[in-house]
Amino acid sequence: MNVHDSRAIEEILINSGYRKAESQDDADILLVNSCTIREKPWHKAISETGRFRKIKGIKDNILVGLVGCVAQQEGDNIFNLLNGIDFVVSPDNYNSLPEIIKKSYVSKTGIALVGFGDGSDDDFLGLKSIYPSESSALVTIMKGCNEHCRYCIVPSVRGPERNRSIESIEKEVRNLTEQGIKEVTLLGQKVNAYKHEGMIFSDLLIRLDKIEKLERLRFTSPHPRHMTKDVTDLYGQLRTLCGAIHLPAQSGSNNTLKSMGRRYTREEYLDIVERLRKKIPDISISTDLIVGYPGETEEDFKETLSLIKEAGFSSAFSFKFSPRPGTPAFKLDNDVSEDEKSERLSRVHEIISKQEFEFRQSLKGKNLQVLVDGKGRLDSQLSGRGENFQIVNFQHSKSLEEMFGKIVTVEITEVNSNSLLGVAVEK
Ligand code: SF4
Numbered sequence: 001m002n003v004h005d006s007r008a009i010e011e012i013l014i015n016s017g018y019r020k021a022e023s024q025d026d027a028d029i030l031l032v033n034s035c036t037i038r039e040k041p042w043h044k045a046i047s048e049t050g051r052f053r054k055i056k057g058i059k060d061n062i063l064v065g066l067v068g069c070v071a072q073q074e075g076d077n078i079f080n081l082l083n084g085i086d087f088v089v090s091p092d093n094y095n096s097l098p099e100i101i102k103k104s105y106v107s108k109t110g111i112a113l114v115g116f117g118d119g120s121d122d123d124f125l126g127l128k129s130i131y132p133s134e135s136s137a138l139v140t141i142m143k144g145c146n147e148h149c150r151y152c153i154v155p156s157v158r159g160p161e162r163n164r165s166i167e168s169i170e171k172e173v174r175n176l177t178e179q180g181i182k183e184v185t186l187l188g189q190k191v192n193a194y195k196h197e198g199m200i201f202s203d204l205l206i207r208l209d210k211i212e213k214l215e216r217l218r219f220t221s222p223h224p225r226h227m228t229k230d231v232t233d234l235y236g237q238l239r240t241l242c243g244a245i246h247l248p249a250q251s252g253s254n255n256t257l258k259s260m261g262r263r264y265t266r267e268e269y270l271d272i273v274e275r276l277r278k279k280i281p282d283i284s285i286s287t288d289l290i291v292g293y294p295g296e297t298e299e300d301f302k303e304t305l306s307l308i309k310e311a312g313f314s315s316a317f318s319f320k321f322s323p324r325p326g327t328p329a330f331k332l333d334n335d336v337s338e339d340e341k342s343e344r345l346s347r348v349h350e351i352i353s354k355q356e357f358e359f360r361q362s363l364k365g366k367n368l369q370v371l372v373d374g375k376g377r378l379d380s381q382l383s384g385r386g387e388n389f390q391i392v393n394f395q396h397s398k399s400l401e402e403m404f405g406k407i408v409t410v411e412i413t414e415v416n417s418n419s420l421l422g423v424a425v426e427k
Helices: 002-015 039-058 069-081 091-106 154-158 166-178 201-209 254-260 266-279 298-311 338-361
Strands: 029-034 063-068 087-089 111-113 136-140 183-187 216-220 244-246 284-291 315-320 367-375 381-386 391-395 407-415 420-424
Touching (some): 002 029, 063 069, 063 091, 069 091, 254 298, 266 298, 284 338, 315 338, 338 407, 367 391, 391 407
Parallel strands (some): 136 183, 183 216
Antiparallel strands (some): 367 381, 407 420
């Protein structure tokens, strides 16, 4: 979401007459887009903004602003934490950034603009133009979250759920595909809970699948509770829907899931996995996992390890529980020690790395459809992602200019630690 927002901010500012700086040294306005999902990115955002603030003492007329979720979380308080920064603007207020910047040049005090928008179509940041180097784009379809998982700060920094109309989403996707975009990833904090005027997520997927120039459709992040049959039934049916899904599980233990307020069980999660694999047997399923949630026993943790195996995850983002102020879990006894959390995390990493490698090995000798988006490691190679989201480097007789944005059939010949190697099956 922040990657998308940074790109949208850039577009908003360029449309107001600003130019993207070549480097930090060349910039007159320094913006930090921030995340507060865990304590570490919060610290990183604060220290980076503090570092930029020091540049103000060296160079004249520099503005420093903090945007993103830390901006929403801290609001005015940021001026106590970081005396001397010029503005804080939260995600729902990026359209006002040009105005805030103008005001900041004359204001003697810092300006804070935080709070949530009304959720109308105009309230969504859509991309109007693409770079020549882009063949895929992110499109926001809903924002906010009403789920209130007990560890999660997102509902308080991204606000309640608001959904964009299907017409507005379709218009943006059509416009992007007219400019050369082949792959669209739909974004939302709980993307598959999308609903608007009687239309639900599966209706939206079916509608977008009809856009002729769109080759691939992905979405992130879905909530297992909304991974209903009408959605899983579309796998293998819709032309554009890719054989890869990122489906956050967070834990494999029913005790921990309940304590987290996730509102599904391990069995329900595995049922979704089974439904998906029935439709696309070699679908790539990745996940998010939290280890060391308050009250997580060794037995609970072992349930997570067994879920990793049973679900056959091809990759995972795994983290130690990080208590966030203002969430119900913040008040719980953080009873799993840091050492135990680290030890559990390394056990997760060990299994996931093994499964990642096995998943890639299983692709050897198979043909993948690769969307070309860059040069490979060697001059004679092109690179791109397969439908299962794996990075593939491959030999091809044509240049990147000729092949950019095209989907090429590639036979996988070798498996590396982070990517696949192959040769184009030229027709
Ligand atoms: S569904 Fe996701 S964004 Fe919403 S509260 Fe739960 S973890 Fe946070």
